[in-house]
Every structure is written in C-alpha cells, then in structure tokens.
Amino acid sequence: MDNILIISLCIYLLSFLSLRKKYVSMMLFLFGALINILVILWNWRFIGHPPFGNLYHVMVVLGACFLPVYLVMVVHKKIDWLACYFPIAAALAIFLALILKKDDLWHQPPALQSIWFIPHVVSYIVSYSLATVAFLLSVATLLKKRVRNSCEADKKEEVSYQLLAFAFPLMTFGLLSGALWADSIWGSYWSWADSKETWSLITWTLYLIYFHCRKTPQMRRYKDIAHVLAFLALLTTFLLVSLLPKLSSSLHSYR
C-alpha cells in the first residue's frame, strides 16, 4: 500500500505542476484522489472498521478530502482559480501519512463504537483541510502584497475568509459532538486533563477571535495574527499532540 500511496502523492504533485493546463491538472487531481480512495477502502477492509482510529489512517483520509471540498467550493463559491492549493495540500497529507508509523492491526475499541465516531472525525478532517488551504492562500496573499501591492490580494483574502467561514461550523460540530460523545462514554462532556480536547478548544477559540477581529473595525489589523496563531494551534492539535509523548492525550489514545 505504501507504493500505491507514493503513486497518489506523485500524481497530486503533477496536478499542482501542470496547473497551466487546467483540464490536465483537474484530471490528474481526480486520478490521484481515486487512488487515495482505493487505499482508504483497502485499509477499511483490512482492519474491518472505518479507518479513522490512528493518525496514519486519518492522514490518508485527509488527503482524499481535498478534491470533494474543492468541488464544493467551485460549485458554491465559483472559485475554481483556487485549484493550485488543493493538490499541494493533499500531497502534504499523503507525504505525512507515508512517514508516520503504521498501525495495520488497529482494532476499534468499545469507546469508539458510537454514532458520533464517524461524524466527529470526518467533520474535523474536512474543516482542518479547508483551514489548511485557507492558510496557504493567506501566505500566498501576504507574499503577493509584499512583492506588488495588488488589489487581487484583497480578493484572495476574501476567499480565504470564505473558506474559513465554510470550515468553522464543521469545526464547531466536531468540537461539540466530541463533548456529547464523551458525555455518553465517561459521564463528562469536558476534561481539561485531556490535552487533545484543550488544544482543539484553543484552535476553535483562536478562529473565533479571527472572525470577531475581522468584524470589529478597531481590531481588524489583528485578524492575520489571529489566523496564523489559529493555524499553528491547528497543527499542534492535529499532529503534535498525537506525535509528542509529553503532549499526548490519555483519552484520545486508544492503544
């Protein structure tokens, strides 16, 4: 399966590199996503459960999320010029999946056998994928503003906001569905001792600050800082908490 993932990664990169030919790039993106989905289905069959239980599985699913999310944004917001950011984000997710330790023998423990499991994880994956693209777009916008003071940069900033506006309700659902789920398992909808939960709340609150800064004239100049901090918190929540033992969460580790 590693070889197939590498093929998917290469196709995503080719899609990004062939952006001048829109149709070719789109076909390559679609092909890469199909291969990615095949890996997800194979993982599902092999372990016998929905493949969301460890970071490797989640990164593979994340890679496949970017194409449908892009298609929704194209249809709903008419922003097909955003194409370049999605394949590169998908490639990044697959690259991380390849370097992570695999746990092929993951079993779904009793705590994960809940109706909230799939909605909670999927909403987070989709919202974090959108937030990643929004951040990449913001970085590109900031670089463009430095090179040439282009009003196109304002348009891109507006699109970055629209991506986050689409992502935030999903992030809210992910956070709160986790609370409802915890209530049904452990009898506690929140645990400050769980670093994953606290970091996800930090991430959510920082994005909330971003939206409020954007709407408040006196605080508008801080919105970019809030966005950067929110994305750094997102990376910590999604990756560092799972990978670093000192930050690791007891309730979100099912080993």
Place this chain on the structure above:
Amino acid sequence: MKFGICILFLLVLFMLAGVIPVSEGAQTVIFRTPVFIVLLVLLAISLLVCLFKRKPKLPFLGFHLSHLGALLILIGGGISYMKEVRVSFPLYVDEESIVRELPLKNRKFMDLGFGLTLKDFDVSRYKPDFALYKPETVQKVRISPRGILDIGPSGRFRVKQLFEKGKPPRYTVYLVSETNEEVVLVEGSLAEQHTLKDGYVLKLLKPVDRQYSAVLRFTADDNSTVEREMSMNKPVDFKGWRFYLNSYDPQLLSYVMVTARRDPGRKIVIIGIFALMIGVAMKFYSGDTSG
C-alpha cells in the same frame, strides 16, 4: 465586541498555560483558579450583553442562537461545577452484593435511594493477532476473515478461543494441513509462542476487547426490581442517576468499574451545545454578514 475578543484571548492564554506538560502531567489546576472562573463569568456577561444589544430578528437568528448556546453551556457548566455528584466504584458479579450507598471524596456516604446489583456481565474480544518474529525482523499478522492465519512457507493456522467466567481466556492454535486436517500446535492462555520450522517464532498477542456489557438490577425500597442493560456508549438512567460502564476486572471478570453521576446542569449544557452548533451553522451558511 472588543471586550469579548480580549476575554477570549485571555482564556486562550490560560488554556495554553493549562496544557504545558510538567512532570506529573499538565497544569490543569489552573482551570480551577478563581481568575479563570472570573474570566468565564465575564465571558457569560459579554454574551448576555451581545444578546440584548441586537434586536431578535429572523435574519439574525443564527447570531442569537449561537450566543445563547454558548451562554447556556457556561451556565450549565457552572451548575455542574457546583452541584454535580460523580462517583466511580467497583460493582461485583454477585447477586447478593447490593450497593445502596456511594462513597464520596470526603469519607462520607450518599444514599442512592435504591439498591444496585450487577446481575450479569459479558465481554467479547476480537480474534487474536499474532506477531511473527525472526532475527532483525518483526512482522505482525492478523487472522483472516475466514479464520485462517496464512503465513506462507510457515504454514496455515486456525485459532479457537474459549471464555469461561471466572477463568482466564484460553486459546488453541491448530496447524491446518492441505487436506484441512487440524493438529493442535499450542494450547493455553495469553502470550503463548511457538517456534516454527523455518526459524520464525509465532507469538499470540494480547487480545483486544470488542465490547463489554453488564445487566444492572435496581431494587426499590418496596423490593420491586428493574433490570437494565448497560455497555460502553450506552449508559443507564434511573431515578435521576446516570450509570456508566468504564472498565472491568481483566483477569477473572469478577467486577466492573461503574461511574454514577447526578448532574443538574447536564441538560442545560446539552441544549446549549445543540443551540451553538445550529446557531453557528445558520450564521455562516445563511449568508448573514452581520457582526
């Protein structure tokens, strides 16, 4: 809104301080300090002011619902913080052992108002996984859906498992020939291993739980009884109390760990959660561009 943003930012700083890893874990004590609680109260006040500042109109329903939801979560959480009773205790598999009181933290006991007994308990496990070892390599393999473990030149194996209450689980591993005959290879309890002819060592790994469930019997003062089944993700409600199945005795299956909880703030928090979810979705997906 400036005040609200400042409060949120201060809360983020507190949360960051609270997740700093120290030798015994994180600094979670910071979330019980008066300063943190005051910040939450100020946030609640800020939310209340936001609700009254804007007239309730249909186009702003998402705004009001999300702020109201957040406010209800804070109010419900505050009530839970002050009034919640939560106790974890072992419940033994013995129909004669009736629990009527819960041991509290201050060495006192709380009368449940009824008797609680563990009538039955059951655990199911996934088919076992194996580790295949050779010098310099470790390969973990799983038994196939057909119940056969096929590891190429080393052979084909079938595993059967036996659970008996009060006894450790037992496994039998059979070597399956090409004519489908079974020869017992290894028999016994957990973590057995067997050296194969081509130098590999086949080791049985610790089994993983699939699900566990318990049947609780509630006995009222008039000796009438009610039985309810409880499992992970399916707590049981009875007379204002909620019971959760947390874990069990892994060796002899002689007891389960149960958490009993009575929380007057819970329903307010749940309503607040749904209001916040729906309110945020309405605010961002309905095209409401107001502040």
